[in-house]
Amino acid sequence: MSNHLSELRADLDNGKTTSTSLVEGALQSAQEQSQLNAFISMNADQALAAAKTADEERAQGQVRGPLHGIPVAIKDNICTQGLRTTCASRFLENFVPGYDATVVSRLRQSGAIIFGKTNCDEFAMGSSNENSAFGPVLNPHDLNCVPGGSSGGSAAVVAAKIVPLSLGSDTGGSVRQPAALCGVVGVKPTYGRVSRNGLVAFGSSLDQVGPFASDVVGAATLLEAIAGPDPMDSTCADRPTLAWSEVTVDDSQPVRVGLPREYTEGLSEAARSALLEPLEAMDGVELVEVSLPHTDFAIATYYVLASAEASANLARYDGIRYGVRVQEPGAGLDEVYVASRSQGFGPEVKRRIMLGTFALSAGYYDAYYAKACQARDAIRKDFEDAFAQVDVLASLTAPSTAFELGSKTNDPISMYLSDIFTVPASLAGLPAMSLPGRLDARGLPWGLQVLAPHWEESAMFRFAARLEAQVARQRGEQQ
């Protein structure tokens, strides 16, 4: 069965299917594939009720837009009114938000159906989805492998064709890397393109909500529905939402594509050809080698800044207003904070809070936090220089295809390095996306990343659509 938004929309428009039957099918598919562990909470009754309403509206000729009656899964760090939102943490195991995130209320207004909440790394901290308090998500292409992280559940449910669309959040690659490892399309918009209101904060200067879909047009359609200024988030920019989903494949337009030298050096032959084969075969594409000289600083910069912001953002989890409270008899306020946090948070969250607190502490602030801010500026400047020469940049999304469960859990640095190609764009605030490339020898997809200048999602989607068509041609030959 197709999982492409455009085909499902056509079926709805032609009366070949209904929203109710889409939701029923998705519920059945989720149950049949429950071993993936991709959902933390289902929203079955509400989703069926919303589908019924959508069908009734459609019967009366009221179609709200391209997402009318389409089930969408939501990462469990995005607030959904009345529907448990855990951030995959024991701390928020029973937290039920009193309001919808702006992205969720925009989806509801557009007629989309909130289908369920997807598993992820705890508080979005991780690259393999193995840090969830609800257990790991498995990769639909190989159940021995991770789906990537932190939005592993959102990537897996689209890859497993349970739902056509989902939302994730990307702080250092948490949409793009799982999209790559699961063989779907995932987009991190320009920082400020999408409201963060109701997205549980991790690294506030980096966090962006982003769409997953089976194809470029599907992801662009979902981005259109959620993007745009929001009075509830002052970092959400007053920029118009464009018709990105109307992108067409136009090979007659010449495009200059930059290949960052630092991203291709040291790649295995298989990785190199996964990147270069489609690019070199494309019509109208001029490949230009560019340099991003501060790339070596990116991972260190990211882990200092994101952890510093996390240590401040996660200070709110104190066991008073929501979440776990652990209170030993006679314990005072401070002891309750300590006991609640120590029991409620998992090991990776504690590691990041510790690292961030250290980087911000007296005596170390200048050497770590201030230095990382300078490195971030240098990285941003690298991209400005590169985009003076080319229209878009292309790279692999991750240095490998999906890796086996447990293979990196004892080595935080090795896990952090799986974000090496995604972190720089996050630090610079650039739009970037991953789309599926060729399959490796095990049949697992490579992810191809496209990056564009600030606010140039149009250029990003235009090139991604051409690259997607090229990969489809080559995959046809590969099979």
Place this chain on the structure above:
Amino acid sequence: MSLVDPSSVRRIAHLSRLRFTDEEVEEYGTELAKILDHVAVLETLPEVSGSERVACLATPERKDEVSQTGDAQQSLSNAPEHSGSYFRVPLVIGEES
């Protein structure tokens, strides 16, 4: 003195409002040491003076308008303990200092 010897780990844990067993102190110390070893690459970044730093995006302003954002009972419903329209908190001031 290592940046992440047991007493430093305990100090950072205190600042983080986290508690660790002796075994965990050892474990987190070793891991943090490895991470800081990797982060040390930042020391090699050439000095950048403030004026050369790229300006960040400006923060847009809006009118501060009152609107309805949920009710008190809803906000209290997630609290581990509440009483009437208040959050209940543990003992803040002891009987003796």
